[in-house]
Amino acid sequence: MANKIVSEKNKPARKKLRDNEYYNPKTKRYEYHYTDCLGKKRVISSYRLEETDQLPKGKKSSKSLREKEAELTAQLDNSIDIDGAKLTLLEVMDRYLQFLYNRKKLAHNTKVGYNVTVNTLKQYKLGYMEIGKIKPEHCEDWLVDMKKKYRGSSIQTQISLIKRVFEYAIDRDYVIKNPFRGITTDRSDSKNMEAISVEDMNRFLEFCSKDTNSAHCYDMIYVLFWTGLRASELCGLTLDNIDMSNRLIKVEKQLQCINHTHVVLPTKTAKGYRTIPMTDGVYECFERILKNRYLKGDIEPVCYDERGNAYEGFVFLATRSRKTIVRSHVEEYLANCIKRFNNANSDNPIRKFEPHICRHSFATNFQYLPPKTLQYILGHSKISTTMDNYVDVKPSSEQLLQINVVAKQLICN
Template sequence: MQGSVRKKGATWSYRVDFGIHNGKRHQVEKSGYKTKKEAVKALNDVVYQYNKTGDYVENQKITFQEVYTEFIEKEAPATRAYATIVRYKSLYRNHFANRFDSFYMYQIGANSIDDFINEKMTKYSEEYVKGLYKFLKVLFGYAYKRKYTKKDIFEEVTTPPDPRHVGEIRSYTNEELLQMSNRLQNTNVITSFFIALNTGLRESEVFGLQWSNVDFENKKIAVKKQLLFQDKKWCFCPLKTKNAYRSVNITDSFCTYLKNLKAQQDENRAIYGDGYKRNFVTERLIKNKENLIEVTDFVNVKTNGEMLTTNSIKFLSRTIRDDLGIQFKFHNLRHTYATILAESGISPRYVQEMLGHSKLEFTLKYYTHVTEKMGALARNALESSVTFDAFK
């Protein structure tokens, strides 16, 4: 490949010779640069792109709006979860449309993105702004992959800082757990509290649980779906990753608790008779298909059989905060479950399987979150395994 610059009249141009392709010589020439320096820079960009990708791409006259629409209609349905697409649409509508829609993709530079992100940092949380950054990166990456732009400008965009709370693990002490369980006794939400604490299930998995998922004989719970609120209705949806489909072992005592709970619900059903609530959800377990189904065996129900949903967490959190002074997040019960296993010396691979993590690194954070109890376990293990008699 050879390239050169030259002056043509009052402006400068560059020419690149890519050699023979398919029996024909492939050359590109661009003119209209005011200075030789501008022409050389443009030439160097072409050379860099060709050396990096083995291809030459011209910037296409396609707007930000057109790229977004194409991505949402063609790419996203095949590669993104429904909830993610809904979030993308909200971010576009509330933040991107007015700012970028009328520009061609190649006209939006790294500095423009940096200015946009910095502006949002003054108004929104770090976590929210990181979400804006990630979606913009997705769109520009898509444009580059489709050869609408000759380079991915996000190689030059400044990455915003990670949210301060990322990586932090908040697990509850035995004293806090006892306080919370005592306060929640005789409330509708006590079952969801116990399930999360004893299984590490995510909140949408907890409330999607059915009795058909509970294997009393083998003391296991099969996690097969999640309950989400989509399009103003409650839906059974696929889990986020293939690893999330799992079988979670439960203790003898928790198995007994669930047996007693089911017996109580069967008794309530008999007492209420025809007045026992019927629950309907939209099943979206198969892509692009949905059916309205009746669910007769939700684990989390009120006394009258009415299904409980993740909306119940608002009451749970408010009650614990106001009555006990504990800042409660339902997801921290999952952290507590994992921390208990880690402190007990359970294999990280086993914990990964129980939590449904797609990567072991997500699980290992519970092991790097070293506690005094883990240190004591390590000392006891060494004490029982290593003898110093030979050195006496």
């Protein structure tokens, strides 16, 4: 009773306080006392009781006590974890990623992608906001700023992770709704992921086969274009993976660079373990590769997996050092060859592309294979990944030829 009497005595004139509302004469703030869903006693406060009240001179603007009470009531009615709601987006993301890593083993590149999102979010105010205070308008402002610096596909990848973080927060009663639910962006740079045309591919490969400085890369680039291998899978091939008798390539591992060390890792997914048939051209490339393979000082490079198992006999080695190569080396070799080609064909250059586009080109060029066969060769877990993300529509001229071929076959039958 004493507290209530003191509060009544010191409350400002003409301010009628509700149950559990008090005026603190020492801080000159209005207070609301409550018990959260975990039974913990808490207090929220403000210099203003109502939204229309005047803010004391020199004080920083904030929500009135009644506004805070309304938000709090909504949280309590939905059993929101008040402490969880006060965590920043980056803190919740860290919890989510730890949960994810403990639940299942993720590919190295997947973890790298998640770290990119974390480091990018650290550059924005959104990452340091309490997750319970993030509204759709904050997310939209973040998206506007992101579009000034990053490509559409990169932004969409980060949006995907942040959405899952909020769903994680909802499951744990940190928030009621997902403010990122309606946030999306177009993949404005998707054109860069289109396959290289057959004409440009053949022009480029022919140049590499004849150019003095590019010839050493020809077989490697040809294999990328005509097998659909990921660059890391190509780097992970060892001599025992090449079955020349049956013209097959066994894909069972990849070679990645982790903390400046070349590490043997499992394939990206379980479906990545597969056997790829060689075309005649790929077979001829491997004949040359194996015939011309040599070691510097007869020392076989050795790489280890995460359990300490040793691997040697890698098919593709660096041109000069004869050490193992990883994707960054393949990217460098390819970029140099493209540069030489464009210097020699300034009137009809080709666009710059990365090794993964060779994989897209393979998928597009071989789209007439049975879909499940193409899915298997590419090592995709879902057919939708193959058909929606990798196979581009052929030009109208090629569609015309193909539809007539099929039509003639049907007439003959």
